[in-house]
Amino acid sequence: MRARLIRDWRFWLLVVALLALAAALALPRLTLTRQARDLLVVIDITGSMNVRDYLQGGEPVSRLAIAKRAARNLLADLPCQSRLGLGIFTERRSFLLFEPAEVCENFAAIDGAIDALDWRMAWEGDSYIARGVHAALAIAGSLKADLVFLTDGQEAPPLAGGELPAYEGEPGAVAGLLVGVGAAEPSPIPKYNEDGREIGFYAEQDVPQENRSGPPPADAPSRAGWNPRNAPWGGEPATGTEHLSAMREDGLRRLAAQTGLGFAALRDPAALWKAVEADTRAHLVEVRVDMAGIPAALALIALTTLFGLGALAGRRPDRLPS
Amino acid sequence: MSWVAGAWQSLTGSWGVDHPLLLGLLVLAALPLAASPLIRQGIPSVFLAPADGLSRAVSLSLRLAGSVAILAIVLGLAGLHRREQMIARQGTGAHLVLLLDRSSSMDNSFADRAPSGDQEAKSVVAKRLLDDFVARRARDRIGVAAFSTSPMPVLPLTDHHEVVRAAIAAIDRPGLAFTDVGRGLALALSSFADDEDEASRAILLVSDGAALIDRKVQETLRDAVARTPVHLYWLFLRSRGAKGIFEEPPPGENTPQANPERHLHLFFQSLGVPYRAFEATSPRAVEQAIAEIDRQETRPITYFERVPRRDLARPAFAVAAGATTLLLLAKLAERNLVRSVPTAAAARPQPAVRRAA
Known part of the structure; x- marks a missing residue:
């Protein structure tokens, strides 16, 4: 009796399946590490960001809309336990709206906050990008986050003598990147009246x-x-x-070199993650991983083999009882 | 057929799998119906084992045990889980928009000087106390708006207080020049635009000063308040030497230009909504005012409690292990029909060969 059982492969496959399932139930969860990032996203909301030089579905779309879309895509691409804070840039200041918060738990609120950004939040027409980036770096440094600064690089008024203002911080102390928003060809900048209605474009003598x-x-x-x-x-x-605006890639590259940031031109709002991944620092966070799938898969294979071979072995007995 | 769709909807609404493609393996569950872990044995005649209910039940349950084991393992591998559920409950709380002054005067202490030593900046005090306030009001939906030279929406109404506290943590950063209360308030009111809920709505304005509200903006505000009735709280962080909002100024000085705070107070009173102002001259007073608001805003609210996602892979594997144990027991109980007694008649074949179940 026992000898027959020991020679029976069906019995052994059942034993394997049961042991594998027992292992699946008993296996502790493994603690693995995963890469997460802490980012401060600062979006330029000055007037030149209203230039519509992106095309989406045949419709011209403003730089600000594309920058917002890119930031929302970035938010969706960040792995859980990453944190994201939001700031806006206008005049010569970067203004922190909220400090980095965990992205998965607070997704809807952060997404809504990015969506609500508007050029009307800007308080001044000037656009000292270099100073704004310096200020944003100081904020990001104090938050221990990496900076993602989305701007078209249009300094208004233009830099005196084309010289960048001196950077007081240590270049490279804060990692991150400048993201150039806009097309290389200059386009007119829409002009708005005090009620916020569009009334044409800036002419040559309207801007310094x-x-x-x-x-x-x-x-x-x-x-x-x-x-x-x-x-x-x-x-x-x-x-x-200066009344026409193009993405000032040279200026932004110089600014990036001065402050130790990376630079990426934003062509496709869905592709920002690649550049962010390359230029920001990841830190490891612990995630609990359930490893029960491996022995369970073994149990499945054993049972499938058992029943599959059983079905193939034929519905007829091999031999008649003697 | 709509009930089928409805049932499917409710099924996928509350249950889910992580790897739906693996569900294709569910067809394997049909195998045990065609095969058995027991060895097939020929018997000379089916009449040797007449059909009886118990045997049929055992036979069927063994086949089912095989199917159940495979089904359970596949579902477990596919990551069966009950989705995160939102359970509506009744509690006390409010829908609240924090309207925060981010003007640079907030960076001064209550003595209206640059903070030094043990004096705290007004924004630091406001930050600390608002953070406590939010921590105490776990059931509120809270939104954040800021104003200075221009109004800035910061966060839409949200149940997730971590990000609200991140926004409060940002208020002690250097502020901007001016104080545009009127448009800030209009922005805070517009935060309630998509809020269909019957809950009590409140705006908590935290500022250390005020400015004239444009007549046009005043009209807009009256309209907006008529559309969205809210409770209005003004936490006025009064610096030393600043004029109070409750005192009647001497005649001749009672103009909006000379006393913008007092006139903002009068304007709020004229809006016809429940309104309370708190004049806080020290960190202690701010604390009292916030405690008072905490007491006031305790009307019933339907809030949603999140029941986190529950992974069902392990229970599924446990079911599979149970079913496999049953099969193994059957296997152990299997007996050979043939006695191992050698007889001379054993070699003769029988005509009617049937299989036993």
């Missing part, structure tokens, strides 16, 4: 074409109507293309 604070540039004496006391910048209004 030259930064006339600080000492005049070296080439000033060669300008028409120059007078060292009365007209140190020349006698004629500055001309230029």
Whole structure:
């Protein structure tokens, strides 16, 4: 009797299945580590972000809308236990709306907060991007988060002499990246009245074409109507293309180099995660992983083999009883 | 057929699997119906084992045990779980929008100086006490809006207080220049626009000063308040030397320009909604005011308690183990029909060969 049982593969397959299931029930959960990130996302909401130079489904879409979409995609792409904080940039300040909070638990609220960003929250028309990035780095540093700064790089008024203001922090102390939003070709900037209605586009003389604070540039004496006391910048209004806005990739790259940040141009709002992954620091968090699946799969294989072979072995007995 | 769809909806609404593709393996559960773990043995005649109810039941239950074992393992592998459930409960609480002043004067102490030594900045005091306040009001839905030079929506109404506290933690960052209370209030009111619930709605305005409200904005506010009745609380962090909101100023000085705070108070009173102002001149007074609001806003509210997702993989494996144990017991109880007594007649074949179950 016992000898027959020991020779019977069916018996052994059942034993294997039962032992595997017992192992699945007894196996403790493993603690594994996973990469999570703490990010501070700062979105530029100055006027030039209203430029509609993205196309989506044949419709022109503003830079701000694309930046918001990119930030919401980023929020969805972050693994759980990552944290995300939100700030806005306008004038010369980065303004923290909320500190980094866990992304999975607070997804709806953070998503709603990003969606609610609007250029009308801006309090000033100026746009000192370099100072804003410096301020955002200080905030990110104090929060121990990495910075993701979405901007088109349009300085208004333009930097005096094209020089970046000095950065007081230590370059590279805060990791992160600048994300260039906008197309390379210049486009007109929409203009709004005080009720927030669009009333056309900025013309050449509506915006400062030259930064006339600080000492005049070296080439000033060669300008028409120059007078060292009365007209140190020349006698004629500055001309230029500051009323048209393109994504200032060169300026942003220089700023990124100055502050030790990375740079990525935003072409596709869904593709921001790749760049963020490359330029921000991950830290390890512990997740509990259930390993019961492996022995359970073994049990399934054993039972399937048992019944599969049983079915294949034929419905007829091998031999008649003697 | 709509009830089928309805049943399916309710099934997938509360139950789910992590790896739906693995459910394809469920077809394997049909195998035990075609095969048995017991050895088939020929017997000369079916009449040797007449059909009886008990045998049929045992035979059927063994087949079912095989199917159940496979089903349970596949469901467990696919990650069967009961989804996170929201259970509506009745409690006390409110839908609350915190409207926070982020102007730079909030960064000064109550003595209206840059904070030094043991003096705290008003924003630091407000941050600490609001954080306690939110921690005490676990059942509220809370939204956050800020205002300074312009109004800023910070968070929509949410049940998740971690992010609310992250927003409160941000208020002691350097603020901006001005105090646009009117448009800030309009923004806070608009936070309730999608809020269909019957719960009590409240706005807690925390500011250390006020500014004139434009006539146009005043009209807008009256309209908005008429549409969305709210309870309004103003926590006025009064600095030393600033004019109070409850005192009647001497005649001649009673103009909105000279006393914007007092006139904002009068404007709020004229809105025709429940309104209370608290004048806080020290951290202690702020604490009392917040405790008072805490006491006031205790009307019934339907809130949702989250029952977290429950993984059912282990129970499924336990069921599979039970079914497999049954099969193994049957296997152990299996007996050979043939006696091992050698007889001469054993070699002769019998004509009617049937299989036994």
